[in-house]
Structures are given as C-alpha cells and as structure tokens.
Amino acid sequence: DNRYFKDTWEGLPTDGYTAWMERMIDDPRIHVTLKADFFDASQPFNRKALAAAGVPVVYTGPVDRYFDYSLGELKWRTVDFREVRYDEGDHFGCPVMNFSDADVPYTRAIEFKNFNPERRDSQNPDKTVVWEEYSRFAERGDEPYYPINTEADRALYARYEELAKAEPLTVFGGRLGTYKYYDMHQVIDTALTAYEEQVEPLLKK
Numbered sequence: 001d002n003r004y005f006k007d008t009w010e011g012l013p014t015d016g017y018t019a020w021m022e023r024m025i026d027d028p029r030i031h032v033t034l035k036a037d038f039f040d041a042s043q044p045f046n047r048k049a050l051a052a053a054g055v056p057v058v059y060t061g062p063v064d065r066y067f068d069y070s071l072g073e074l075k076w077r078t079v080d081f082r083e084v085r086y087d088e089g090d091h092f093g094c095p096v097m098n099f100s101d102a103d104v105p106y107t108r109a110i111e112f113k114n115f116n117p118e119r120r121d122s123q124n125p126d127k128t129v130v131w132e133e134y135s136r137f138a139e140r141g142d143e144p145y146y147p148i149n150t151e152a153d154r155a156l157y158a159r160y161e162e163l164a165k166a167e168p169l170t171v172f173g174g175r176l177g178t179y180k181y182y183d184m185h186q187v188i189d190t191a192l193t194a195y196e197e198q199v200e201p202l203l204k205k
C-alpha cells in the first residue's frame with residue numbers, strides 16, 4: 001500500500017469544490033472581492049483600514065507575513081506543476097500516481113479525468129491531461145504549500161502563535177495562518193470550530 005494517506009473514505013463534492021464554494025457564497029449578505037491583498041493599503045479592505053474600523057478579521061494568509069517576518073521566516077515546501085497532454089484515453093488508469101524512484105524528478109502525477117469516472121460519457125476518449133508535481137523548497141514569493149515543520153519551525157511558530165493570541169480582533173485560520181498541513185475535511189472542521197469558538201464571540205461584542 002503506497003498511498004500518501006490511509007483514510008477509510010475518500011471523496012470529492014459531487015460537482016467539485018468550485019460549485020460547492022459558489023453555492024456557499026450565494027447569499028446577498030456575502031460580498032467577495034478578488035485580487036485584494038490584505039497588506040495593500042490602496043484597496044479598501046486593507047489591514048490598517050479594518051483595524052481602524054474595529055472589524056473582526058479572519059486572516060488566512062501566512063502568519064509570519066502578518067507580523068512582517070519580525071521573528072524570522074517559517075519554512076515551507078512548494079510545488080511546480082508541469083502540464084502534459086497525452087493523445088490517449090487513459091495514461092495512468094488512476095487519478096493519482098505517486099513516484100518515489102530517485103530517477104523520476106516529480107513526486108506525484110494527477111490525471112484529472114480519472115477523478116470522475118462517472119463522467120466518462122462527456123470526456124474525450126482519445127485525450128487526457130496530466131499534471132506532474134515537482135517539489136522544492138519555497139522562497140518568498142512562492143506559493144507555500146507544505147510546512148517543513150522541523151523542531152525549529154515549530155518553536156518559531158509557537159512564538160508567532162503568542163503574538164497572534166494578542167491580536168484582539170484577528171482570528172488566524174487555515175493552513176497558512178496556523179502553519180499546519182490540513183486535508184480538506186480537516187480544514188473545513190477547523191473553520192467551523194474557529195467560527196463557533198472565536199469568530200461568533202467577536203461578532204456578539
């Protein structure tokens with residue numbers, strides 16, 4: 001058994017995560033602004049403006065970035081993706097193939113159509129798309145994906161966590177805000193718990 005994880009059940013939302021998210025935010029009380037950096041003072045929902053307005057904030061960006069890397073940088077691995085298109089119906093015969101051989105430069109390949117065998121009728125029977133994942137150390141500006149999580153990283157995060165606790169109106173959430181790797185079911189669980197235990201009390205104040 002060479003899987004990355006050993007959960008009893010594996011699944012995806014019936015129509016995918018995008019449709020799931022679109023339905024969740026389909027409410028006139030929810031407004032979404034894209035391409036707005038929390039630290040960019042030229043857009044209205046920036047850090048200083050929200051603090052001045054006394055509005056509770058759920059911050060899901062990197063916790064060290066929030067504190068301007070004042071204690072040092074937390075270490076991450078990132079992934080470069082390379083898309084390969086094959087003129088064949090099914091390249092791997094499965095949605096995820098892991099590679100641990102030293103002579104293969106990527107660690108994993110994703111063949112998207114195989115996540116949805118129930119959609120075979122609407123898929124092109126002669127073509128398939130694969131994304132190869134090349135893992136490397138993340139530098140500033142890269143998308144941080146996996147916490148490296150050495151003892152030194154954990155000690156550094158513990159110090160950032162103390163700073164985070166002292167921020168009265170900011171809830172630090174998600175993988176970047178708490179320097180943890182989460183699978184989807186875990187990140188959904190922590191979001192619901194954070195809402196009940198941290199966000200709702202702030203809204204009632």
Ligand SMILES: Cc1cc2nc3c(=O)[nH]c(=O)nc-3n(C[C@H](O)[C@H](O)[C@H](O)COP(=O)(O)OP(=O)(O)OC[C@H]3O[C@@H](n4cnc5c(N)ncnc54)[C@H](O)[C@@H]3O)c2cc1C
Nearest residue numbers: 036037038039060061062145174175176182183184185187
């Ligand atoms: C390569 C990869 C493969 C994965 N595969 C699986 C899998 O097979 N199964 C599974 O269950 N999970 C998988 N996961 C994990 C899952 O994708 C994550 O746990 C989940 O997406 C984390 O959600 P999040 O809300 O914590 O973070 P994110 O989804 O990263 O959301 C953080 C949000 O904060 C925003 N943000 C950050 N900084 C700022 C800023 N300064 N201003 C404004 N907005 C900002 C970002 O734009 C982003 O929208 C995978 C993760 C990776 C990286």
